[in-house]
Structures are given as C-alpha cells and as structure tokens.
Amino acid sequence: MFKKILIANRGEIALRIIRTCKEMCIKTVAVYSTADESSLHVRFADEAVCIGPPPSKDSYLSMSRIIAAAEVTNADAIHPGYGFLSENSKFSALCRDHGIKFIGATPEQIDSMGDKSNAKDTMKKAGVPCIPGSDGLLESIEEGKKIGKEIGYPVIIKATAGGGGRGMRIIWEESELEGAWHSAKQEAGAAFGNDGLYMEKYIEEPRHIEIQIAGDQYGKVCHLSERDCSIQRRHQKLLEETPSPFMTPELREKMGTAAKAAAEIIKYEGVGTVEFLVDKHRNFYFMEMNTRIQVEHPVTEEVINFDLVKEQILIAAGVPISGKDYYPMKHAIECRVNAEDIYNNFRPCPGKITNMHKPGGHGTRVDSHIYAGYTIPPYYDSMIAKLIVSAQTREEAIVKMERALSEFIIEGVKTTIPLHQQLMKNEDFRNGNFTTAFMNDFEIQ
Numbered sequence: 001m002f003k004k005i006l007i008a009n010r011g012e013i014a015l016r017i018i019r020t021c022k023e024m025c026i027k028t029v030a031v032y033s034t035a036d037e038s039s040l041h042v043r044f045a046d047e048a049v050c051i052g053p054p055p056s057k058d059s060y061l062s063m064s065r066i067i068a069a070a071e072v073t074n075a076d077a078i079h080p081g082y083g084f085l086s087e088n089s090k091f092s093a094l095c096r097d098h099g100i101k102f103i104g105a106t107p108e109q110i111d112s113m114g115d116k117s118n119a120k121d122t123m124k125k126a127g128v129p130c131i132p133g134s135d136g137l138l139e140s141i142e143e144g145k146k147i148g149k150e151i152g153y154p155v156i157i158k159a160t161a162g163g164g165g166r167g168m169r170i171i172w173e174e175s176e177l178e179g180a181w182h183s184a185k186q187e188a189g190a191a192f193g194n195d196g197l198y199m200e201k202y203i204e205e206p207r208h209i210e211i212q213i214a215g216d217q218y219g220k221v222c223h224l225s226e227r228d229c230s231i232q233r234r235h236q237k238l239l240e241e242t243p244s245p246f247m248t249p250e251l252r253e254k255m256g257t258a259a260k261a262a263a264e265i266i267k268y269e270g271v272g273t274v275e276f277l278v279d280k281h282r283n284f285y286f287m288e289m290n291t292r293i294q295v296e297h298p299v300t301e302e303v304i305n306f307d308l309v310k311e312q313i314l315i316a317a318g319v320p321i322s323g324k325d326y327y328p329m330k331h332a333i334e335c336r337v338n339a340e341d342i343y344n345n346f347r348p349c350p351g352k353i354t355n356m357h358k359p360g361g362h363g364t365r366v367d368s369h370i371y372a373g374y375t376i377p378p379y380y381d382s383m384i385a386k387l388i389v390s391a392q393t394r395e396e397a398i399v400k401m402e403r404a405l406s407e408f409i410i411e412g413v414k415t416t417i418p419l420h421q422q423l424m425k426n427e428d429f430r431n432g433n434f435t436t437a438f439m440n441d442f443e444i445q
C-alpha cells in the first residue's frame with residue numbers, strides 16, 4: 001500500500017481525499033496556491049507545500065511544480081481529484097516517468113477517450129450503442145450535407161477535442177450548416193488547438209444518465225449503477241440523484257452491460273463514468289467517458305455503501321476488485337451549493353463567509369471545505385459545498401433535502417441554496433418528469 005499520497009487539488013475534493021487517506025493510515029501531502037493558504041485541505045493534510053501564485057496555470061495546473069512537491073516530500077502516489085490535471089495524459093505519463101503512481105487512468109486510456117470522435121469509434125467496435133452520424137471526422141461541408149440528408153435534421157456538430165458543450169452547434173435545416181460549420185471550427189480551433197468536427201443526429205430533450213464503473217489491473221470490471229444528471233444549466237450540473245426516476249431494472253441491466261463493455265475494450269483501470277443520452281423511448285447512446293472521480297460520486301457512495309476514493313486507491317495499489325455489480329439500496333440526491341447570485345445570471349460571488357451553519361442529522365452529508373471566516377477566492381470554481389441526502393425512497397429524500405437546505409445557513413456571500421429550495425418544490429421535479437431542457441424553462445422566483 002502507498003505510504004504517502006500527494007493530493008493535486010484543492011477545495012472539497014482535496015479534503016474528501018485526505019479523509020479517506022487518514023482512514024487508510026496513508027500520510028497526505030497537500031499542495032496549495034498562495035490564495036489557499038487558509039484552506040482546510042492545507043490544515044488537515046500531514047504536510048503542505050505551496051506551489052505558486054493564485055492563477056491555476058501557475059499552481060494547480062503546473063505539472064513540474066507538483067512533481068517537484070511529490071519528490072521533496074517522498075510521496076509515492078498522486079491523487080488528482082477532478083478537473084485540473086485529472087484527465088491530462090501528459091501528467092499521467094510524467095508521474096509514471098518519475099516512478100510516482102498516478103491514481104487515475106493511464107495516458108493511453110485518457111487519450112483513447114479524450115478524442116471524442118475516436119472514442120465513439122472505439123465504442124462502436126465494443127458494441128456500445130452510439131448516435132447515428134458521420135464515420136469519424138467530417139472532411140467538408142459537402143460531406144456534412146450528405147450525412148445530414150441521410151440521418152435527417154436536426155443534426156449536431158461537435159468538436160472532437162470538446163466535451164462539456166464547447167464547440168457544439170445544433171443545425172435544424174441544411175441552410176444553417178455552412179455557418180455552423182465555420183463558427184464551430186473556429187471556436188474549436190481557438191479553444192482546443194484542434195478543429196476536428198463530427199456530426200450526429202440531434203436527440204431532442206434527452207436525459208443525461210451516467211453509469212459508474214470500476215476496473216482493476218487484472219481486467220475485471222463492474223458497474224455501480226447510474227446517476228441522473230439531467231438537472232443542469234449551461235452544461236453545469238446543479239443536482240444529481242440515484243437511482244434515476246426514469247430508470248427501470250431492464251434499462252439498468254442494458255446500460256450497465258454497455259458501460260462495462262466500454263471499460264473492457266480500453267482495459268480501463270480505476271473508477272470511471274460512462275455518460276449516456278437517453279431518449280424518451282429509453283433508447284440510450286454513448287456520449288463520453290470520464291476517466292476520473294466525479295463531483296457527484298457521493299450519491300453513488302450513499303446508495304451502495306461504498307467509499308469510491310478508497311476503491312480508487314486500492315485499485316491503484318493493485319488490489320483486485322470483487323467483480324460483482326452494485327445496485328442502489330436507497331435513494332440519494334446531491335445539491336451543488338455554489339457561491340453565485342441566482343438573480344444575476346448566476347454571477348460568481350466570491351468573498352468572506354461571515355457566518356455559517358452546516359446541516360446534519362440522519363442521512364445528511366455535507367462535503368465542503370468552507371467555514372465561518374473563510375474567504376472564497378475569486379480564482380477557482382464557485383462550488384463551495386455539496387449537500388447529499390439519502391433515504392429509503394425518493395419522496396423521503398426530497399423531504400430530507402428540504403429540511404437540510406433549511407438548516408444550511410451561509411452569510412456574507414450569495415449561494416444557490418434558494419434555487420435548490422425552489423427546485424424541491426417544483427411539481428415536475430417531484431414527479432421525476434425532467435430532461436436536460438428542464439432548466440431552460442425553469443423560472444426563478
């Protein structure tokens with residue numbers, strides 16, 4: 001087992017990883033920027049190394065500084081958390097070259113999923129259902145028109161280096177294709193340094209349902225059921241839950257099998273997530289695979305009674321997994337609490353938390369790094385807490401979430417708590433009647 005793990009991240013996830021390391025008797029090293037000197041991950045780690053000034057590129061994204069911090073502290077592994085360097089194949093390779101175990105995917109696995117058109121090709125070979133569209137990249141507008149005629153409008157063009165919605169254009173009729181092609185190519189080239197585009201049939205008002213998987217170093221994989229992430233705004237998830245209110249045992253079996261086939265074909269090792277779009281007829285299609293621990297992992301942990309970070313560490317250390325699949329025994333909901341002004345276009349609201357109270361009680365979990373007196377720096381993500389509840393049924397989980405939200409007091413900055421309180425009261429949400437379009441029509445009171 002590892003003796004010392006360096007956590008190449010900040011905020012709630014750094015704290016989350018430190019907690020599991022402590023329970024596994026593994027020493028921890030925090031790294032931090034000068035903006036995070038007074039953060040809890042720095043306080044709770046056994047050692048802490050300042051790696052640079054506030055901008056991420058000079059600190060949490062600086063591969064050389066992080067590797068140097070691991071070397072001076074004698075860390076034998078690095079946990080990257082989510083975001084930052086978690087899906088950077090160069091960093092994964094750099095760790096390998098320095099004899100430091102990267103607790104995440106290999107460079108090969110990251111690269112095979114990082115190029116979306118290539119990933120889709122691999123998935124088709126594995127027999128995972130994919131959305132009809134171009135075979136690989138589009139070579140020209142003419143080819144786009146030809147495929148558009150074949151699959152029928154609406155279609156969507158996506159950047160192969162994209163993900164999370166950037167470089168995407170929906171095209172409702174052929175006349176729009178040329179303009180969309182040029183603007184998507186320009187946007188993708190500028191954002192990713194890769195302007196490759198591919199085309200798909202556009203699925204209207206789908207659900208976003210993802211399957212958590214785990215694979216060990218010996219080729220064994222299992223699935224850990226789904227999370228419904230349809231409640232999002234501009235590609236930022238707001239709330240996640242499991243089981244999905246749209247799920248059936250048959251669909252879970254099919255999606256679980258497909259997700260395992262996806263993991264097997266790339267010999268995936270570690271925990272990962274296979275994202276699917278699900279249409280109103282319950283057809284499901286591969287969208288992307290995430291080769292990291294995700295923000296929303298706690299809802300899965302609560303319903304299967306499992307520590308996914310511990311699982312990541314065990315797998316990285318070469319411990320075999322049982323190989324059996326896991327099914328929800330409860331219902332869990334996570335609300336992401338962001339320091340944002342919901343009445344001002346979700347504008348980030350950094351600053352000092354003058355006073356606060358965290359909810360507690362049965363089935364209530366708060367994953368957060370904030371405390372009274374903490375100042376939220378303006379340089380990073382605005383998520384400051386995740387409130388997770390679990391109960392026997394979805395109805396009980398919603399009631400518990402309302403109760404927990406009412407106890408969650410944060411003063412000094414605006415947060416998304418009032419939005420979640422309104423969501424819990426929404427009839428369509430309560431009935432499980434929602435798609436990825438839900439927030440487009442949601443009127444904030």
Ligand code: MV4
Pocket residue numbers: 131156163164165200201202203204206207208230232235277287288436
């Ligand atoms: C789609 C789609 C409909 N049809 N692809 C958005 C993020 C990127 N990873 C893929 N996305 C979508 N791809 C086809 N063929 C709709 C979306 C989409 C979406 C997907 C998941 C969650 C929220 C979304 C919001 C808008 C669009």
